[in-house]
Amino acid sequence: MMSLPISDEALLKLIPQRAPIVMVSSLESYYDSGLESTFFVKAGGVFVDDEKLAESGLLEHMAQSVALHTGYSHFLKGENAPMGYIGSMQNVAIHGLPKIGETVFSTITILQEFMGVTLVEIETKLENKVIARARMKTVLAR
Amino acid sequence: MDKASIYQKINEILVDEFEVDEEIISPEASLKESLDLDSLDYVDLVVIIESNFGVKLVEADFESVVTFQDFYNVVEQKMVVRN
Numbered sequence: 001m002m003s004l005p006i007s008d009e010a011l012l013k014l015i016p017q018r019a020p021i022v023m024v025s026s027l028e029s030y031y032d033s034g035l036e037s038t039f040f041v042k043a044g045g046v047f048v049d050d051e052k053l054a055e056s057g058l059l060e061h062m063a064q065s066v067a068l069h070t071g072y073s074h075f076l077k078g079e080n081a082p083m084g085y086i087g088s089m090q091n092v093a094i095h096g097l098p099k100i101g102e103t104v105f106s107t108i109t110i111l112q113e114f115m116g117v118t119l120v121e122i123e124t125k126l127e128n129k130v131i132a133r134a135r136m137k138t139v140l141a142r
Numbered sequence: 143m144d145k146a147s148i149y150q151k152i153n154e155i156l157v158d159e160f161e162v163d164e165e166i167i168s169p170e171a172s173l174k175e176s177l178d179l180d181s182l183d184y185v186d187l188v189v190i191i192e193s194n195f196g197v198k199l200v201e202a203d204f205e206s207v208v209t210f211q212d213f214y215n216v217v218e219q220k221m222v223v224r225n
Contacts (some may be wrong), residue, residue, distance in 0.1 A: 087182045088182055111189060112185050112188055112189050112192075113185075114184055114185040114188045114199075114200075114201065115181060115184055115185070115201055116181075117181060117182055117184070117185045118185075119185045119186075119189065137182050137185060139181070139182070
């Protein structure tokens with residue numbers, strides 16, 4: 001049994017992504033309708049541009065946080081993390097980007113799951129200030 | 143809320159959510175084709191019905207839905223059961 005928070009190698013059992021595309025650093029808390037995750041921005045990351053995490057990297061972090069929820073829920077059922085993809089993104093608002101050496105903290109809230117499609121809201125904070133919000137639909141690969 | 147009011151409210155939220163002209167909505171028209179629904183859109187449909195009518199649609203509810211009238215019936219039945 002994994003105890004929270006989960007990070008490093010244990011975290012990789014919960015998501016299908018592998019380095020250098022892993023954009024979550026820890027699973028801090030989990031509940032049926034959401035979770036909290038972190039991402040530490042390292043120098044040399046593929047999504048790092050001009051000493052900051054690029055917007056695309058921040059969105060990928062948000063998507064992987066959703067994947068982490070799916071992966072952990074499958075882990076609790078004794079199943080492997082499934083593959084999935086982003087179906088759509090709506091209401092995306094990015095107010096800031098973390099620099100190298102900073103850690104963002106994301107909260108995902110599952111609004112609805114229907115026919116393999118999960119609708120979630122994601123809020124990302126940096127030092128307790130909201131820097132990004134998005135609504136996303138993710139789809140499990142079948 | 144009577145049937146006509148339910149149908150009218152459903153039409154209004156569908157027009158707003160899926161950005162279609164109200165003229166394309168008729169009881170016998172195909173819900174999927176008229177609204178150009180893909181697999182991602184159904185979750186939106188579930189969300190807007192739950193937020194406007196307080197009832198939660200599940201996958202099985204859509205098995206018999208072809209037309210708008212079928213859809214009205216499902217929502218109406220859910221509301222009756224809830225009450």
